[in-house]
Amino acid sequence: MPEALHDVDFERTFLPHLDSAYNLARWLMKNDQDAQDVVQEAYLRALRFSAGYRGGEPRAWLLAIVRNTAFSFIERNKKSDSTAEFDENLHGADCPSDTVEAAVIRQADGESIRAALSALPDEFREVILMREIEGLSYREIADATDLPIGTVMSRLARARKRLHRALSGLLRGRR
Numbered sequence: 001m002p003e004a005l006h007d008v009d010f011e012r013t014f015l016p017h018l019d020s021a022y023n024l025a026r027w028l029m030k031n032d033q034d035a036q037d038v039v040q041e042a043y044l045r046a047l048r049f050s051a052g053y054r055g056g057e058p059r060a061w062l063l064a065i066v067r068n069t070a071f072s073f074i075e076r077n078k079k080s081d082s083t084a085e086f087d088e089n090l091h092g093a094d095c096p097s098d099t100v101e102a103a104v105i106r107q108a109d110g111e112s113i114r115a116a117l118s119a120l121p122d123e124f125r126e127v128i129l130m131r132e133i134e135g136l137s138y139r140e141i142a143d144a145t146d147l148p149i150g151t152v153m154s155r156l157a158r159a160r161k162r163l164h165r166a167l168s169g170l171l172r173g174r175r
Contacts, residue, residue: 010050014043018061021066027129028070028122042069043103060140063130067144116166125160131156 021042025035042065053061117125130136132146138156142149 064144128159
């Protein structure tokens with residue numbers, strides 16, 4: 001009987017975040033089938049280790065499992081050889097103001113945004129998705145990615161700058 005109660009708590013706590021889990025997995029895996037496999041495996045892991053959940057934001061806890069599962073899947077299947085090397089010239093300049101970025105994003109269509117997001121290196125794409133699409137706080141992203149909060153903030157700034165550049169270029173090309 002306690003097992004049934006545990007399953008109900010699991011369902012109530014973690015199943016509402018299935019869409020968020022799939023969204024992150026889809027962007028990390030870059031295809032539907034692998035994303036579905038990752039989410040399924042992540043939920044099995046979450047169920048298996050749910051006794052270790054100590055409260056807090058369940059979505060951040062679950063997304064950390066999805067992220068780790070995705071990276072394990074990639075490593076196991078060697079589907080992605082892309083590694084991003086840090087280049088201060090590419091990543092180091094100041095981020096444009098939010099108002100300029102917001103205006104550019106409002107003008108761009110969904111396909112342009114998806115293309116710009118897909119072009120981001122994985123470490124930038126995952127933090128911007130967690131922040132801008134899933135609405136996680138910096139602390140929740142830091143917990144989910146096991147990164148210092150300063151690194152999360154830095155990656156977000158760099159991801160926003162890259163998105164701004166990519167979307168601005170697309171908009172200029174349409175004129």
